[in-house]
Amino acid sequence: MSENYQSMWQNLGLDLKAHDALLEVLGKGYQDIYLAQKNRPEGMGYFDFVMSEVHGLRIKELLDEKEQGRKIVGSYCVFVPEEIVLAANATLVGLCSGADFAMEEVEKLLPRNTCALIKSSFGFKLGKVCPYLESADMIVGENTCDGKKKAYETLNTLVENLYVMDLPQVKSEKGKALLKEEYDRFKIAMEKLTSVSITADSLKQAIQTVNAKRSAIHRLSSLRKVNPVPISGLDALLANQVFFYDNPARFTESVNKICDELEKRIELKQGVVPENTPRILLSGCPMAVPNWKLPWIVETSGAVIVGEESCVGERGTRNLTDDSGQTVEEMMDAIVDRYFKVDCAIFTPNPDRLDHIAEMVETYKADGVIHYSLQFCQPYLMESMPVEKDLEGKSIPTLRIETDYSMEDVGQLKTRVEAFVEQLK
Numbered sequence: 471m472s473e474n475y476q477s478m479w480q481n482l483g484l485d486l487k488a489h490d491a492l493l494e495v496l497g498k499g500y501q502d503i504y505l506a507q508k509n510r511p512e513g514m515g516y517f518d519f520v521m522s523e524v525h526g527l528r529i530k531e532l533l534d535e536k537e538q539g540r541k542i543v544g545s546y547c548v549f550v551p552e553e554i555v556l557a558a559n560a561t562l563v564g565l566c567s568g569a570d571f572a573m574e575e576v577e578k579l580l581p582r583n584t585c586a587l588i589k590s591s592f593g594f595k596l597g598k599v600c601p602y603l604e605s606a607d608m609i610v611g612e613n614t615c616d617g618k619k620k621a622y623e624t625l626n627t628l629v630e631n632l633y634v635m636d637l638p639q640v641k642s643e644k645g646k647a648l649l650k651e652e653y654d655r656f657k658i659a660m661e662k663l664t665s666v667s668i669t670a671d672s673l674k675q676a677i678q679t680v681n682a683k684r685s686a687i688h689r690l691s692s693l694r695k696v697n698p699v700p701i702s703g704l705d706a707l708l709a710n711q712v713f714f715y716d717n718p719a720r721f722t723e724s725v726n727k728i729c730d731e732l733e734k735r736i737e738l739k740q741g742v743v744p745e746n747t748p749r750i751l752l753s754g755c756p757m758a759v760p761n762w763k764l765p766w767i768v769e770t771s772g773a774v775i776v777g778e779e780s781c782v783g784e785r786g787t788r789n790l791t792d793d794s795g796q797t798v799e800e801m802m803d804a805i806v807d808r809y810f811k812v813d814c815a816i817f818t819p820n821p822d823r824l825d826h827i828a829e830m831v832e833t834y835k836a837d838g839v840i841h842y843s844l845q846f847c848q849p850y851l852m853e854s855m856p857v858e859k860d861l862e863g864k865s866i867p868t869l870r871i872e873t874d875y876s877m878e879d880v881g882q883l884k885t886r887v888e889a890f891v892e893q894l895k
């Protein structure tokens with residue numbers, strides 16, 4: 471951190487000693503995994519800076535916004551529409567966490583066999599190490615998987631500002647009507663929180679801001695179709711992770727800047743890895759910061775990741791919202807249309823996801839798919855089997871991985887990934 475933020479963290483109620491320990495591990499992991507990469511685009515310097523200040527400058531910015539009366543909203547899922555948050559003059563930040571913390575305390579409240587993502591979110595609260603969570607004026611939970619919806623009942627006893635959104639589980643007209651009803655209810659809750667009425671103008675502006683951010687990420691993704699690929703999967707994942715924390719306009723500008731640089735690299739045929747390096751599509755559970763374990767294993771095993779079928783990736787960002795509506799009602803409908811297409815494994819049945827994975831294999835010219843499930847994540851573990859069957863039916867090599875946030879299985883995973891990469895060669 472370039473500044474001393476101790477008093478800011480103290481005022482947020484963080485446990486300074488535990489927080490220092492977390493930052494040290496995060497810094498070391500970043501050094502070993504990210505900064506050790508070779509031949510990175512210069513534009514990644516921006517993301518290195520963002521990561522070095524992820525608990526510093528960005529939190530200071532959020533607190534400055536709060537001083538000026540703006541509200542901060544934290545969320546755990548890509549179903550929470552940023553458009554509505556922005557239109558109510560608030561800022562949305564992601565709260566999902568990608569590292570184990572305070573596990574002993576967590577396991578007093580949650581069963582041991584809960585997925586690492588949920589446990590980690592609790593660990594960051596119980597360990598008092600997440601300045602985003604402590605800055606939030608409203609925390610939005612959502613009824614997606616069983617683990618999350620039951621965990622929110624417990625989280626509600628730990629925080630005072632939890633709002634829970636119900637979500638459909640079936641892609642039917644009834645399911646869509648439920649989503650619409652819940653987004654309308656969320657809009658009212660946001661207006662109440664900020665005392666700002668959402669207007670057609672503010673909603674249109676918010677849709678355009680989020681569309682611009684998603685378009686920039688689409689542009690980055692499309693540059694990964696090229697062989698040799700100009701950016702590593704680790705770096706592209708980082709951009710997708712920062713998507714959830716950064717100021718939207720600055721993020722858009724920074725991603726577009728990197729894309730300009732990558733286009734020049736492509737013209738010069740400058741890949742981040744040699745031409746014809748085996749190309750992998752990752753598919754499955756979202757990877758929140760600092761969960762870089764599997765991408766790091768893949769990219770140090772002779773392969774390169776060319777796409778993420780994930781909520782921290784294309785599942786979360788792929789569609790834009792139609793901004794042509796003239797009334798709040800029309801634009802709310804457009805928002806519902808856009809989010810209803812997200813093919814999370816909590817939906818039943820969920821054939822769109824299978825189609826999307828196969829489509830991504832083709833688009834990004836992937837040689838194989840690694841399906842990643844967190845241990846104890848029923849929706850993605852269950853779905854990994856039909857995904858594998860479907861891909862094998864299309865002669866697409868597939869490897870199913872089940873893991874957690876610990877580093878204990880790194881050796882074993884590396885052996886399996888290396889064997890898979892050999893097979894692709």
Ligand code: SF4
Binds near residue numbers: 548615756781812
């Ligand atoms: S995987 Fe499902 S529950 Fe998790 S962030 Fe994505 S949409 Fe939400």
Ligand code: SF4
Binds near residue numbers: 588755846849850
């Ligand atoms: S990883 Fe799976 S179990 Fe965990 S929160 Fe997401 S959908 Fe639920």
